[in-house]
Amino acid sequence: MSAAVTTPARAASGRTASIVSALRRSGWTLSLLGILAVLVAITKAIQPTFGAAGIQGLAISVMPLALASVAQAIAVISRGIDLSVGSMMALTSVVSASLMEDRGEGFAVAVVIGVLVLGLVLGAINGTLIVVTRVPDIVVTLAMLFVWAGCALLVMETPGGASAQWLRGLTLGPLVNEWIPKAAVVMLLVVAIVWIPIRRSRLGLSMYAIGSDPLAAFRSGVSVGRTKILAYALTGLFSAFGGLSLTATTGIATPVPGPYTLMSVAAVVLGGVSLSGGRGGVFGPIVAVVILSLLRTIMTFLNVNTNLATVVQGGILVGVVMVGSLIQLRRKRG
């Protein structure tokens, strides 16, 4: 610990030091990106035809889960967990698809905005219930999983609806270059535009603060309850983005929640977000989602039973968490 030493040289190298520490902090995400690069290379090696089209398909199939894991990451960073992410996605998806069916393209803009607001409200309801009833996050959101899924079924009993063409167009096809899938660009833009300003604001700091140490956060003047509600509202917002992406990529909506809730928890853990809160970001989970999806692709190319891919995904999840907690146990002892 020589942080206290001050010399001119050190002051000058302050900027480098902060870059280095920023790099160290995102070490997990960086190593995930490394793994991703290796996996892409492996894919290319075993399936030389894997090219622009493959990447397009990958980006489209990854989009809803990636947005779900961003939503989950925000809840987990604030020391919560949201088991209703999948249901909120289903609800927002069916609402958007049923409203956009047989309507004009312009009306769809209003629908998209309305659905995003709906997501915020759903999340805020989750958060408010948690704060007001003092029932653990996991119980409340488990219950809301039923409620939002039920609402989705009320809106639409069987898969149906439609998506506006411009919304579909946002996710399908390449952008500029055939190697750059529109879906990936749109998703990253959405996450960046919404999350980065919040992350840097006092609200973002407060979310990390209540996740990291609620008592210290309270003593630092953070309103713990209000921050929690806002964090859940953001989780709802990103679930709505996920729901819209379901509508956009498939062209219809399904009222039954997909496997997004549980997979998003898995992705969040793999993406370097600590389940005890306060650590990690939203980009690690996105990379983790891509890795999980690419693993599946590789196994398909290798003619491995796709179900073994599920086993591998579960095994990776458990293995990573076990190693992580083992390291923590060691550190505590050492």
Added chain:
Amino acid sequence: MTATTTDYLLHARDISKHYGAVVALRSASLAVRPGEVHALMGANGAGKSTLVKILTGAVRPDGGTITVRGKERTAHSPAEARRGGLVSVYQEPALIPDLDILSNLRLTETPIEPFRHWLEELGLPGLDLSAMARTLPLASLRVIDLARALAIEPDVLMLDEMTAALPANLTERVLEVLNGMRGGDKSVIFISHRMTEIGSVCDRATVLREGETVGVVDVDEHSAERIVELMLGEAVDQQEALAERHVVAPEQRKHAPRVSVRGVALHPRLRDVSFDLYEGEVLGVVALEGQGQDELFDVLSGWERPEAGEIYVNGQPVAFRHPADAIRAGLVYVPADRAEALLMQRSVKENIALPFSSRVPRWGWIRKRKEHETVTNSIEKLQIDTRAQGEVRRLSGGNQQKVTIARWVASGVETLLCFDPTRGIDIRTKNQIYVLLRELADSGAAILLYTSELSEIPLVCDRAVVIFGGEVVGEVDARHADEPTLLKAAHNIGTEKEAAEVVTETSTVPVGEEADGEEASQ
């Protein structure tokens, strides 16, 4: 005190606070003038920290009024108190571990330049603000916390044991800064156990005892005695209860010791402790807060593994990997915090019977009748008021503590480790616990007792070891020791003359990590 309320910057009157059955503050008052450094003194558990938490809005009082610059004010949150000019630096730094220092400053809306200025004044210039709070040593965090508080120029700055974890040079800087604030229009409330620090920076001292303000003293070279007197209060007439107390005759000592501790060390505060504990005696541990006694009991109870040293039980070396190992070797532990030892939602019976089932061969059918007998036996022995049997958390603090002891008495005590067992307990229950400890010792148990109330040492103990800075610095004959002697021993001072030297000695004891020392020496 001729000043009226409006002359005070901060005036708190008749503040009270209960936590369930435990009275933290009965009627505490505190009046702080502008430009003074005001010491808040009191023994452990006298209510200092609670009072500070109430003043800064972290805890809501049950009663009493607070006026700041003549206006009545009740802060409902630290944020509100902060806006009202009341800021505290707590014993545990209020920095978010997973945010870097810069983000921590932004979270509390602290201006950077004044912060840097104060950091320099406090002896931590050039700190890398992009460092994660988690990665910094405790001493640095406390200084950062203080600099952050100073930077927003609060009307009243409250420092709760600010210097406890600081190396010597940083402590000096802190005291200099505080001295510099005297005579201005801001004030400081300063909590410390170190009498010499009080003498060097404080103008007046308010003394709390058992949740009540018992006096306000102008600090000068003679005030230390007066403060100690007020802190101790009148000796309560407990002696009678233990009048017939048995004393271990020297010849009994010829037995091999029940437990021998040799050179035990554990991060962060236990450095090198050795002593012997014999059967039939109550061995006291005299120590100020945070001298390594917590770690010592953690090691002996099997909660933590020591980093160095050996423990022998009946002459055999032992290595505890789990409290179960310690229990098997006959060492059982009664912690100060009942919430640590009890299943609050379970019944008295289940709490007492808990150790019976802990081992795998005992996982089967419970013989209710036998269990009932054993449990009833120990309930009677400890005179536990079991009218609220259903849930232990509905019992009073004293009865709860009796339950934690009853758990071990039920299965026969060989070696009992008591860590401040009478903290926050009423006087009658205290006496019952003392008597019980004597009885247990007389029937052959070996008892190690740490207590934050020094008056208990001559009352219950036969001998006492003094631990200071993580090392045993002496042994006293507890039967003939009076409280001032013990208090001096605990401060590791023989006479007043040595006090000056002790300042440096006290503060060089790295309560934090080795790293703190290195950092300081730069």
Added chain:
Amino acid sequence: MSVAETTPETRPAWFRPAAWANLFRERPIVPLLVILVVLVVLSEVIRPGIVSLNWAGVMVRAAIPLAILAACQTMTMLTGGIDLSVGAVASMTGFVVATLVNGPGLWTGIAVALAAAAVAGLINGIGVGVFRVHPLIMTLGMSLVVLGLANVWQLAMVQTGAGVPDLFRRVGAGMVAGVIPYSLVVFVPVAAWVLVTLNRTGYGRLLYAIGDNPVAARLAGVKAWQVLIVLYVISAVLAGIAGFLYSGLTNVASVTLVDSALLPSVAAAVIGGTSILGGRGGYGGTIIGALILTVISSLLSSLGYPEAVRQILFGSMIVFVAAAYARVTNES
């Protein structure tokens, strides 16, 4: 000093809200039974003639597998955990037996299925108890592993064909005289065993102790990892037994058969008064909770309400009941 001392109260006990709160806290099963009776009466009022012995039998028959799955949640939740792998494990066991019954035989199939379940539980227990992985994550990962392996098994077994064994159909769906479900033969011993374990054995005490205060349990010499490993094995084996009943009740052998019962199993335990934070609750309430959920489902479907309403109602009930328990148990 002592809060334990109760002040003399002049009003009759039933008049005081505190007395009701106390009842709710000490004997949650009583208000639950009241709710159940109200629901039955409501069913009869809304659809006159619906309540009959046969209806009661059908309700019990449908509630039994759910109640066994909810036993897994009750026991794990008592320690502050949860077992999200029970759905996958239960589906797997039913499916494995169905694929083996025509080859190696029924009893071999049952043995293989339960052994597989026990292995899954063992790994869960080691993860939670030794590696301190959060139970949610551990059992979630395990459910993925079990589902994937079951799917692999499905492909490997596709040529042999699968059929739910007669015994399962008889026990799972059969009723004596159209009133008493056969599945009681399985349920009564299982329920009795769980109740006795929780209330009358040292092991049960330790489950409560670990959930109530892990620090206190450790200080009292309890080695939590031992307790947890055994716990998750028990949970997986119980889930396996529930899986047999589910496949018999529905006459379906599918690797995702029981998935939809996972969250209701948690709901049954929560409604039954078991705290997800640990240390509080019991199996009696859970059984009633499973019955309540079953009756509500049946009531709603008999009224022609869509599945959607059932889900919304279930969800709202969980929040409401959990909030009520939180309020009742926190006041002091």
